[in-house]
Amino acid sequence: MSSSPAIDGVLVQWGERLFYPDNRIVKSRTPRLGPFSSRADAIRSRIESTVRRAPQVMVKVTGGGRGMKAIAAHFRYISKNGQLQIEDDRGVVEQGRDVLADIERQWRYGGAYIDDVGHRRDAFNVMLSMPKGTDPLILQKAAREFAKIEFVDHRYVMVLHTHQANPHVHLSVKAESKYGERLNPRKADLHRWRETFAERLREWGIDAEATRQAVRGAVRNYPDLWRKKAAEEGREREPRPERKVGKAALASRRNAGQAWATIAAALGASPDPKDKRLALDIERFVTGRALDRPVVKEQTKRPQEPQRDIGWSR
Numbered sequence: 001m002s003s004s005p006a007i008d009g010v011l012v013q014w015g016e017r018l019f020y021p022d023n024r025i026v027k028s029r030t031p032r033l034g035p036f037s038s039r040a041d042a043i044r045s046r047i048e049s050t051v052r053r054a055p056q057v058m059v060k061v062t063g064g065g066r067g068m069k070a071i072a073a074h075f076r077y078i079s080k081n082g083q084l085q086i087e088d089d090r091g092v093v094e095q096g097r098d099v100l101a102d103i104e105r106q107w108r109y110g111g112a113y114i115d116d117v118g119h120r121r122d123a124f125n126v127m128l129s130m131p132k133g134t135d136p137l138i139l140q141k142a143a144r145e146f147a148k149i150e151f152v153d154h155r156y157v158m159v160l161h162t163h164q165a166n167p168h169v170h171l172s173v174k175a176e177s178k179y180g181e182r183l184n185p186r187k188a189d190l191h192r193w194r195e196t197f198a199e200r201l202r203e204w205g206i207d208a209e210a211t212r213q214a215v216r217g218a219v220r221n222y223p224d225l226w227r228k229k230a231a232e233e234g235r236e237r238e239p240r241p242e243r244k245v246g247k248a249a250l251a252s253r254r255n256a257g258q259a260w261a262t263i264a265a266a267l268g269a270s271p272d273p274k275d276k277r278l279a280l281d282i283e284r285f286v287t288g289r290a291l292d293r294p295v296v297k298e299q300t301k302r303p304q305e306p307q308r309d310i311g312w313s314r
């Protein structure tokens with residue numbers, strides 16, 4: 001039994017608010033580019049992977065070099081001083097200290113000259129990671145495809161690390177493209193990067209998700225890299241709150257809560273047994289995740305009533 005167009009409409013409207021807010025959309029194969037029914041099915045797929053707690057990808061900017069000395073030092077670090085294979089944006093895979101020196105020359109003189117010490121960020125260091133147990137070679141393939149999509153026209157190098165619990169890929173991306181445009185990643189870009197990476201992993205058969213913390217009912221604040229370094233160097237700063245309590249974070253969680261409630265209500269009213277089961281899965285998922293579960297249940301039973309903010313428990 002198929003769902004009704006009205007229910008599909010609710011899924012597309014509220015599901016895209018939940019999973020693709022603003023312009024934070026994966027660059028390829030985004031549901032917004034397909035037929036309406038395909039968009040609804042894509043949202044169902046995102047809901048299913050979220051409520052079953054698919055592993056979350058991690059895409060993190062770990063710093064960046066200001067000048068060639070800092071960039072070259074990072075090349076040495078991620079390649080273990082040339083012991084690990086390093087792959088560039090052309091797909092060339094090489095190994096050795098002489099290779100690092102050659103890449104350094106290419107970056108220094110290719111395009112805008114990079115001096116030893118710079119006053120602006122000349123490169124960004126990005127790490128792509130998945131939980132322990134993920135096939136590292138597939139992760140590397142997904143990372144390669146991710147870089148080709150997100151860093152087109154930029155020079156970059158990548159190295160796979162498997163010596164730690166979580167397999168991960170280090171990317172060093174030249175800030176200035178071959179057309180003179182500069183990379184300046186913002187929060188929305190980071191979320192899109194996560195979406196792109198998760199999509200590429202799924203294409204290779206790896207269960208992966210890239211939902212925002214608000215969507216998962218998570219409120220933890222992770223320490224910034226600069227705070228960690230300041231603490232290590234004895235330059236203590238005011239500690240960051242362990243929970244996200246700012247106005248923007250609260251608003252984001254309220255919006256996510258309303259979206260979950262509205263989606264659960266629509267699926268619960270669907271004639272399709274699969275939709276009804278998915279509505280119950282949503283209820284189980286939000287339980288204990290700071291969502292105000294009783295309101296979600298109430299709205300699932302009465303989908304015809306106007307939706308209101310479901311609020312969050314404290």
